Amino acid sequence: MSTTIDVSVRAEAIGSDPMAVVEEISGWLSTPAEEVDREFACELDRLRIAVSVMNSDAAAGDRRAHYCQQLLLARIYQLTMQIPEQPTAEGSVVVHEVMRLLEAATLAAEDDRIEPGILDQAPAQPKAYLSWLKGTARAHRVFKHPYYQDFIKDHATVDDLRNYVMQESVVDGRFDDLLAMMQVGTSGGAKMEIATNFWDEMGNGNQAEVHTHLFNKIFEVFEITSAELEAGLSANALLSGNLAVLLSRYRTFYAEAVGFLGMTEWLVPDRFVQVVKAWERLGLPDVGIVYHRLHITVDAQHAAGWFHNVVIPAASSPAMRRGMMRGALWRLNSSCRYLDERMPTTDR
The missing domain is CATH 1.20.910.10 (Heme oxygenase-like)
Known part of the structure; x- marks a missing residue:
């Protein structure tokens, strides 16, 4: 499974630090799902690129990108693993899209480490x-x-x-x-x-x-x-x-x-x-x-x-x-x- 990201596509990512991606998306998680989707649905293409770049770098051995990838996924999972004290982004289409990209990359990386056959x-x-x-x-x-x-x-x-x-x-x-x-x-x-x-x-x-x-x-x-x-x-x-x-x-x-x-x-x-x-x-x-x-x-x-x-x-x-x-x-x-x-x- 190829995870290489074209240089021209990479340039569209959020900043140069994957932690910027993590902090931006993490900032939405305490916002009601309907608001997140209303305000950020137009950002979905940009997010896909940013998260895909992070995933590609993690697969290539970038330790910081790997940490950021797993930190963001863990934070998203907290939406379904604890009872919140206020509305959250649980159920957001935008957050779900990000989560699925992170999950697919995580599982692909583990499959790549299984001995062939x-x-x-x-x-x-x-x-x-x-x-x-x-x-x-x-x-x-x-x-x-x-x-x-x-x-x-x-x-x-x-x-x-x-x-x-x-x-x-x-x-x-x-x-x-x-x-x-x-x-x-x-x-x-x-x-x-x-x-x-x-x-x-x-x-x-x-x-x-x-x-x-x-x-x-x-x-x-x-x-x-x-x-x-x-x-x-x-x-x-x-x-x-x-x-x-x-x-x-x-x-x-x-x-x-x-x-x-x-x-x-x-x-x-x-x-x-x-x-x-x-x-x-x-x-x-x-x-x-x-x-x-x-x-x-x-x-x-x-x-x-x-x-x-x-x-x-x-x-x-x-x-x-x-x-x-x-x-x-x-x-x-x-x-x-x-x-x-x-x-x-x-x-x-």
């Missing part, structure tokens, strides 16, 4: 497919990544853990909402498995044990503010959160969501064991590690249920097999890049 290697028999999917994951560099196995466990400082928690918030901090969106339209055993997972996230009816509430306790330990949170997120952390939202909200990407979220839960227990070791090594307040301790056991159970009650029944369909593996690879590859950048560049 691997999606065609999936066994047709469902149990064999599951074994193959797990085997592919185990062979991936991210499966036992040194960020967790060495750095977090043995070397991370309090500031390192603080930064780690901020980056992880884009998925861990809203996993319940991802499950709620994903289950729409499902039925039978798959719906029951997702519902069971969701109810666990809800603390099985105990508000004090809701998992997002427990996760927010970590923010209290580190005194992390919401303003600091967005400013501290890296491009690849934003990407992880954006992929999770994108796949969960669109029914056409249900198969990819199964693979992406299933792989997320399968990787968690071993990773969180290392986080708990680091937390205890540093002597941090016990209230802040309840979330991670809980998920070492809970996510092992969830992953097993997910594989057997969602993946195996769906694997009888060639389209579902391909989609689930595609989503799993998006998670493995994006997580690997995210962890690679978190590794220290100097010896400690």
Whole structure:
């Protein structure tokens, strides 16, 4: 898929800095959708060019453009991921057009990183497919990544853990909402498995044990503010959160969501064991590690249920097999890049 933008077209973009695009469009998000469409519909061609240039530069390896691309998509997604205190641009045709350009570029970039031919290697028999999917994951560099196995466990400082928690918030901090969106339209055993997972996230009816509430306790330990949170997120952390939202909200990407979220839960227990070791090594307040301790056991159970009650029944369909593996690879590859950048560049 070509993402090259002609020089004459590039000249029509907003300014020379992709952050100018982000800030202009972000400024509209707290405006009612009808007003945005009335005032800025005439700007749609200009916006398409500006966002397309950003996407092209991101695909070419421009780190600033990639950060701006994912920051803008994350801000747009907030329109549907939180209850607003005032009217917003949710439902705006103009904003939707921008969002779709960002989404298409994001998914194209992830597809470009999938090893050619691997999606065609999936066994047709469902149990064999599951074994193959797990085997592919185990062979991936991210499966036992040194960020967790060495750095977090043995070397991370309090500031390192603080930064780690901020980056992880884009998925861990809203996993319940991802499950709620994903289950729409499902039925039978798959719906029951997702519902069971969701109810666990809800603390099985105990508000004090809701998992997002427990996760927010970590923010209290580190005194992390919401303003600091967005400013501290890296491009690849934003990407992880954006992929999770994108796949969960669109029914056409249900198969990819199964693979992406299933792989997320399968990787968690071993990773969180290392986080708990680091937390205890540093002597941090016990209230802040309840979330991670809980998920070492809970996510092992969830992953097993997910594989057997969602993946195996769906694997009888060639389209579902391909989609689930595609989503799993998006998670493995994006997580690997995210962890690679978190590794220290100097010896400690």
